Structure formats: structure tokens, C-alpha cells
Amino acid sequence: MKILVAIKQVPSRDSQLSIGASGRWIDTTDLTSEINEPDAYALEEALQIRDRLGGEVVALCAGPASASQTIREALAKGADRAVHIEEEDLARFDLPGVARLLAAACRAEQPDLILTGLQSDDFGYGQTGVILAELLGIPHATIIMQVEKTGSGIRVKRELEDGWFQWIELPLPALLTIQSGINKLRYATLMGIKRAKTKEVRKLTAAELGVGGPRALELERLYAPHRGKQTVMIEGAPREQAAKLIGILKHEVRAL
């Protein structure tokens, strides 16, 4: 089975974010990056399916040159090769634009299965995978917690809300968006890191893929949210904070 996994590099989860000079994006100076967490689970699932059934895992990533860090990690964990759509300013593309970039790269690869995380930690649209499937004309299923091969296709466990699930059968090729927690993430081994250096990373550009055109969605302004609730901040050393909080819970909230 040839599996393509679409991954994205995002600011590290613990980053302190500030608004950049344009007012439309964050200040990326000194910001560390990491793989988008749901994509890490998608990558792991792809590797596990390949390890069970054989085949190949191709990591696909659109992003600036610095995204090669995330691509190298994917290769070190076991992806066989990678495709990097190198684009310094991915913000030139709106959500459908990014999906068109990925779709063009997918068409050249003709995978049996495409996996990606259910949403990104930066934009959080939760749409790229579904749009990609529609552009490619293949079926999809979202928020997947288990993947099994059947005779002619796959059987996947889709998470519904409030603790409900559902099994769905799909023909191949198909696209799945993977839920965090579907598997246990592996670490890259020393051997894996060494091997990654020799693995192929094919670089493509938006121009080569023939993707451009006007945007339909404009991010006009990025800003810190207005605090809806007046939060009483409990100050002091940890011991004082603890004593004050217990006092509040006992006397004001009357919960103790």
C-alpha cells in the first residue's frame, strides 16, 4: 500500500505568541516549531499500516525551507521519502489554495491512502483533508480512531461526539483525517536519524505545480482575544496562593 501523509509544521505548543508588524500574523522571530500534533499521529498510523501490510510512506509538507526540520524528523521516524512544497510565504495561499497545492502534489504520487491530522494547531480550520479529498475526487472519513484493511478497501472507526463511534467501509484510494491518540507515537532512533540523511526529499514549488490565483478568504487582523470574564488572579507565593484559594472555595464558593 502506498500511503501519503500530509504533515505541517506549526509553532511549538508552549510558544508565547505575539502579533507581528503586519497585524495579520504572529511574530515568528525566535519562535521554535514542531510537527502539528494530529499530523504526528497520522504519520505514526501510516508507518504502522506500512509495517503491517508493506508498501511505502511518503511524507508531504508545504511550508518554508525551515519546515525541512519537520520533514527530516518524519524521515527519521521511518517515512521512506518526502515531498516538500517549498514556499517561503505560505500565507500567499488561502485554505483552498493550500489544499490545491497539496492536491497537485498528490496527483503526481497517486497514493492508495492519504492520511493527515484532523486539524492544525495554528489555523485550526479542520478542513484541509476534506477539501483535498474532494479536489482529488476520492472518498474520505474524518476523526478516525482505527484503520483496518479489508479485501477491497478499508474499514475505519470514526469518532462521533459524546463517546459514540461508528465503523465505515471505504473503497481505495481514500483520505482519512486522524484523531490524536489513535496510536502511541514512536521516537526516532539514532539509526533512523542517520538513515534519514540519505532519504529522498523532492522539492517542488507552487509555480511548478501550477497553483496560484486569487484568494477567497482574507485574514484581515490577528489580535489577542477580549477577556469575556473578569478573572480574579490569586497572587503570592505558592503557599499563599493555596491558602487563599482554599479560603475562597470554602467561604465564597462554599464548595468545601
Add this chain to the structure above:
Amino acid sequence: MSTLVIFERGRAMSWEAVAAGQQLGGPVSAAVIGGEGGLAGKKLDRVFKIRHPLLDRYTADGYTAAFEQLIEKLRPSLVLMPHTYQVRDFAPKLATRLGRVLVSDVIRIARSGERTVFVRQMFQGKLNADYVVTDSPPWFASLQAGAWRADQVEAGTAPVEIFEPVIAEGAIRARPGEPFRESERAVDLTAADFIVSVGRGIKERENIALVEELARALGAELAASRPICDNGWLPMERQVGSSGQTVSPKVYLAVGISGAIQHLVGMKGSKTVVAINKDANAPIFEVADYGVVGDLFEVVPALIEEAKKVR
């Protein structure tokens, strides 16, 4: 501006989308697959009951085909939907099919004259962003749970029409099974008065015991955010959030939980929210009544000690 609300039956969030549509002004219609679900008694232009045997069980292919045909017929300027898992599954496909873009997980819609701004959260709720759609209508937006109020839906009477889309058997590629629950829940968090909930900030499995001890000292039920259950550090049945349980206890004490929206929708109905987090900018403080910025590994042991004194 004419609005079409795609109503998902059995979901309170669908009423929030109806309220959002009504508050924008202009004629609002609603479309629902299956029975009209109470829409006929609301102030709506028209209600469309969509009927087709291939829509009995949800599939992205079936729903996309049905709504595509209805939207082509009605040509609304705006299509609103609740941001449910089902909508997340088909709405991006529907918008793409119609050559449009969906603005997903919207928390506010601001209109002034011809200008419409969609506000959505970014970076796990740490920042907000204003979006405008530069495409021609119809525009598509899915609305975040709790961003509008279901109890503000205006009552009235609405004519109900049947809409029968044309769907070919072969157009539906997925074969969906019956929805099921993994196991009956042994832990009913919804009944708890006091919940102590733990998140990523706890760092290691071994440290869960610390929060467990705090819950015991406070006489509280122990819960967790998704990553903790994903890691298997606590069972899934203790998870609070969109994929877990929705709780509204008297006190919700969040320990090391940053407050991603998926978690907040499961607990923001709590009467009093207390948050302990090392990051003063964590979104959890947006919904907290009381906040403690500090190292949980220092604050929690001190809390346990203080709690033991008073209980």
C-alpha cells in the same frame, strides 16, 4: 442578505445556528434531513425537509449531494451550520463542490453595511482573527458551540416544504455502520459537584497521582483533558470536552490545562471555574473565575495541605 441554516437534528447547537441567522436580519430558511424537528414553530421564511432513502444514514457523499442541490435552487447569500463533527465531515466538501470556502468554527459575525466579518480563534484559542470572504456568495460558516444562544431563537410559524434531491446509488462511496458506544460509562462526571481536571501540564504519568490526591482532599471527582486520556494515563471515560463528557459542576478546577476550545466546550457551563497554569496567557483563564499563575508542582502540594486543614 438571505440565510440558509443547515439544521442537524438532535443537536442543541443547531438552534444556536438558527439564532445566529435570525440575529443577522434578512430572511432565514432552514434545511433539515428527516423530520422538521420543531423548526415549523420558529420565525423562519421556509423550512425544507430533505427526503431521500439514501440519506437515512449519514454519509458525506449523500449529504453533500443533497445540500448542493438545495443551495443551487435557493441561492442563499449565507449558509450557516453548527460546527459539529458531522458538519466538519461534509461541509468543507460541500463548499468546495460549489467552488466556495467554508469559514469554520466561527465565534462572531459582525455586519456593517455590505461588509461581513467572521471572527474565529487561532492557535488553540490563544488569538482571534477577523476574516472576510472575497468570493461571491453563497458564503459558508460553521459556528462554534456556545458562541450563540439557543434560547434566543425567535418563535413564529414557518411553512414546511419537502425537498427531494436526486442522488444516484453509486454516488455514495462509504458504507457506514450503526453508531455505537464503546462501553457503558462507569464514571458519570455529569453528576459531580466538584471536578478536579488535569491536563498536559502534569508532564508525566507518575505525576497524575498528585492530582488524584488533590481530588481526594477536596472531595472531588477526577477528570482530564484529551491528551491525558490519549496517553492512557487516565481512562477515556474521565475525559471532558467535545469528544468526552460535557460537565457543569459547581466547581471545575483545571490543573495544567491550557484550555483548547475542544476542552472548553465541555466545561464552560461550570458554575465556578478555577485554573492553575504556568502560562498567564493560557486560554483557560478566559473562562476562569479564579486564576492561579504558577508551577502546579508547587501549588498543588500546598493546596492538598490546605484542603486537609479545612475538610
